[in-house]
Amino acid sequence: MFSTKSKKHMEEPKSEIRISYITGLNDVVSEEIRVSGLTIRGTSDDSFYVDFAGSLSPFKQLRSASRAYLVVRDTRYHPTYINNHKSILGALVDVVISEDAKGFKSFKLTCAGSDSPEARGIARYIAETYKLSEEEDADLKIHIIKQETVWEVGVQITPRPLSVRAYKVRNMEGAMDPTIAYATNSFCNLENAKTYLNIFSGSGTLLIEAGQCYKNLEKLVGFDNNKKHLSLAVQNIKEAGLTRSVQLFEDDIFGNPDLGKFDAITSDLPFGMSISKGENLNTLYKCFIEYCEETLISRGRLVVYTNEHKMFKEIISKSKFKIVKTLRLEFMTNGNQYLHPKILVCTF
Ligand SMILES: C[S@@+](CC[C@H](N)C(=O)[O-])C[C@H]1O[C@@H](n2cnc3c(N)ncnc32)[C@H](O)[C@@H]1O
Structure with missing residues (x-):
């Protein structure tokens, strides 16, 4: 006993x-x-x-x-x-x-x-x-x-990490970690939104996470000025079963594309390697904010992800936006370098 x-x-x-x-x-x-x-x-x-x-x-x-x-x-x-x-x-x-x-x-x-x-x-x-x-x-x-x-x-519990999505048939250098994309979208009040714009859409991670998680969205639009990135996005969006719901455009932010007004805007802003040679980041961020001021509805959400948060904050302080929430992230890149990017939630 x-x-x-x-x-x-x-x-x-x-x-x-x-x-x-x-x-x-x-x-x-x-x-x-x-x-x-x-x-x-x-x-x-x-x-x-x-x-x-x-x-x-x-x-x-x-x-x-x-x-x-x-x-x-x-x-x-x-x-x-x-x-x-x-x-x-x-x-x-x-x-x-x-x-x-x-x-x-x-x-x-x-x-x-x-x-x-x-x-x-x-x-x-x-x-x-x-x-x-x-x-x-x-x-x-x-x-x-x-x-x-x-x-x-x-x-x-799975052979690959949960963050590796089945829809990523094509990978892009500098593509966003899908868990960060999910988090970025989670601050957009998308439960109550109908229209969603992703500026600098790259291989489509933010658009796909939004399309798969918020079936209520009626208009999902993305644009990028790089043909190769757009073609990677097309393939990932197809794999995600979202071809009919997502519209992609080849456009440059400096061209001020007329795509209508949106309830929410997200962006994984270019920084470091993901910006074309000779492009001035400060000018690009200023142009981006001016574009968002025109394109976002009043009380809509602009949520960005960037490593250049100091520069972004400085530019936003001179705009009609205010930052209502900040998340500081930390992770190591494939090249064993620590990054401290932020998710910044803005509105006006
Ligand atoms: C950080 S990447 C976005 C990655 C994307 N979130 C993903 O997961 O694949 C930034 C993107 O901005 C685009 N880009 C850079 N300058 C641009 C401009 N002036 N107008 C439009 N797109 C631009 C680049 O082609 C690149 O695809």
């Missing part, structure tokens, strides 16, 4: 979902989790923990999250313990693989001492039990990490 105390000690922790996101998007992510009917139980660096109730589907729908993992946390779960109790990890892998049997062909184990006999024992178990090959760029991502005093054992 177990005493109550030892029985309690034998209890395994409940599975949870860890939802990770880009630094600065926490309010947007927590709101999306709340609207999805899920409850946040805890937080850690750029992650929320939510109860796992048996299905991964609700978590795969989240648009503001970068990644989601099925995890268990316990002070005992260091690699040696997991090597001796492999079924703890096996239970997580079973759930993830059972919901997408064909999606996983390879695995990667991330843990301290990944060459240790314990880690190798765990890797052999995964390879043999699930017939997966161990690879660097793998579909099934497993981690055993220590967070303060607690060990976390986890498996990413």
